[in-house]
Amino acid sequence: MTGISIADFAQKMDQIMPEIMKGFARRQHNDVYKGKITLPQLLILELLSRQGASKMTDLAKFMRVTTAASTGIVQRLVLLGYVQREYDPKDRRIIRIKLSAKGTELLKKINQQRAQSVTKIFGQISENDRGEYLRILMQVKDILNKEESK
16 A cells, blocks of 8 residues: 555544454453553553652653542552552652552553464564564654654
8 A cells, every 4th residue: 555645544544543453452351451440540550560659740740631630540540459559758748659469460461461462463464564563653652752742
């Protein structure tokens, strides 16, 4: 498919992306796809996994929501047992949110299932095409990150 206009490309992407997302979702059997946790909650769990314990203001900034909104997201994760609130020993006014063992285990399961799905699907695509796809996705990610930092 070469020489496609940006308008036609946008229309095709609009048709294809929901199908791809639905296809991957059908292959998952975890709390995200069972509707027990939301995508914003998953993003918070993944951030905590990468960065460690974080303040509510940092989580809100990452999610680009108010502190009150991030507090609501985190409260549901606390109730599910996926994160814990931790008081700073030097200043009890500072509360950090950290991933619990249950949250770590959930992320491990999600990541394993995600890797299995990607391997099964992309194993049917040539190594060259996978490399090209990854190169383009990295370009898209860089553009998105650049726009976010403005």
